[in-house]
Amino acid sequence: xxxxxxxxxxxxxxxxxxxxxxxxLMIPLLTRLKFGxxxxxxxxxxxxxxxxxxxxxxxxxxxxxxxxTFMTAGxxxxxxxxxxxxxxxxxxxxxxxxxxxVLKRSLGLRAREKLGLQLLIGLLFGLFLIYFFDRGSTIxxxxxxxxIDLMTVGYILFMIVVLVASSNxxxxxxxxxxxxxxxxxxxxxxxVIIAYLTGHHEIMTFAGAVGGACLGFLIYNQYPARVFMxxxxxxxxxxxxxxxxxxxxxxxxxILVGLVYVIETLSVAxxxxxxxxxxxxxxxxxxxxxxxELKGWPEQKVVRVFWLCGxxxxxxxxxxxxxxxx
Numbered sequence: 001x002x003x004x005x006x007x008x009x010x011x012x013x014x015x016x017x018x019x020x021x022x023x024x025l026m027i028p029l030l031t032r033l034k035f036g037x038x039x040x041x042x043x044x045x046x047x048x049x050x051x052x053x054x055x056x057x058x059x060x061x062x063x064x065x066x067x068x069t070f071m072t073a074g075x076x077x078x079x080x081x082x083x084x085x086x087x088x089x090x091x092x093x094x095x096x097x098x099x100x101x102v103l104k105r106s107l108g109l110r111a112r113e114k115l116g117l118q119l120l121i122g123l124l125f126g127l128f129l130i131y132f133f134d135r136g137s138t139i140x141x142x143x144x145x146x147x148i149d150l151m152t153v154g155y156i157l158f159m160i161v162v163l164v165a166s167s168n169x170x171x172x173x174x175x176x177x178x179x180x181x182x183x184x185x186x187x188x189x190x191x192v193i194i195a196y197l198t199g200h201h202e203i204m205t206f207a208g209a210v211g212g213a214c215l216g217f218l219i220y221n222q223y224p225a226r227v228f229m230x231x232x233x234x235x236x237x238x239x240x241x242x243x244x245x246x247x248x249x250x251x252x253x254x255i256l257v258g259l260v261y262v263i264e265t266l267s268v269a270x271x272x273x274x275x276x277x278x279x280x281x282x283x284x285x286x287x288x289x290x291x292x293e294l295k296g297w298p299e300q301k302v303v304r305v306f307w308l309c310g311x312x313x314x315x316x317x318x319x320x321x322x323x324x325x326x
Contacts, residue, residue: 004201008192011068011205012212019064019216027220027227030054035101053225056097057217058233061181062090064213065240069206078202081133082243088121089167089239093231101230108231118167121239122160129246130156142253145323162251167238169261172268172287174234177225179289179303181214183260183310184237188214190257190314191244197324198248210240223300250321257317260310264288 031054066083073079096108108114129135130152137155138147150158174180188211195203214237220226229237241261245254255262267288274282284294292302 004196004204007072007201008196008204008208010208011072012208012215013068014071015064015068015209015212016216018067019060019213020219022060022063023216023220023227026057026060027054030056030227035097053228055101055228055230056094056232057221057227058090058093058229058231058236060227061213061217061229061233062086062236064216065206065209068209068212072209073202073205076202077133078200078247079206081128082203082206082240082247085121085125085163085243086236086240089118089163090232090236092117092121092167093171093233093235096231096235115164118164119160122163123156125163125243125246126156126159129159135247135249138249139251140249140253140321140324142256142317142320143322147249158251159246162245162254163239163242165265166242166245166254166258166261167235169258169265170238170241171231171234173261173264173289174229175287176289176293176299176303177223178218178221179306180234180237181218181221181229182303182307183258184241185211185214185218186307186310186314187241187258187261188244190317191241191248193318194248194250194253194257194321194324195244197321198250200248203244203247206240207244210237210244223303250317253317253320256320257314259313259316260306267291 035054035056065086069079069083092109092114096114099105100108130137136149137152138149139155139158140147170180170184173183188207191207192204192211195201195207217229217233221229241254241258245251245257250257264287267283268286270282271286274280283291285291289302289306292305293299297305
């Protein structure tokens, strides 16, 4: 076990260094290519100053995770699977960013196109887990110590929902400088521990790499951000989180571990439902982090409060799997 802990820590350190070193190389390159962020006109007015900040910096995170994982975990099946899911979602995000930033189509991929690709990846991932990886169709129930068997078809459908929800939830959370990256550090840290408890050493390493890469990215992404991760990074991180949950059979615990993601997504859904049915908005603006901005909170305060909530929910998620501690 000490070897696995050491390997996870090494992966975090390598991912941090790779991502940090890439910053001075990638940021000027993205600036020269004019890969600048477009800012929503209906968003908080203070965000207009961020227009033109280089985006698609998620490439730095992905490179750091890949380098660290393959250098420490080698080509193990679990590690390779997690990396492939991350890359598949990153490809969708990259395509979306490319359309928005390079082709100057502000809406990027159409919603149905993006959803269709996510559904396809979720389906392939679910099939792979069942028929090739032999993961089985059981999932752990938080706080109970029990598991439930969803059966083959049920689990595949469930996995599609998990992957689509996770990738979109991280994407929605990525709205303030350092917010998504900081929350994902907490989630990845939780999965280092969860993977340790469930005996998935390669996922420990992968989770360490994800956390280290996000920390390295925060050097350039914390307020005032010099680069944004874009959909390339946020969707990649959503895929990585979903993969960690699936491979450790803790998909339901992910609701607690990533509670900030869940709340951000629910705020958007509730806002839409409320406006469609009553023509009233529950929040000044959704996702929820923008509501607090419009209430007058400084951006840094919103981010730090959400980081603390991310840390608390990560701890809660670990506690929910207390039966694994025995």
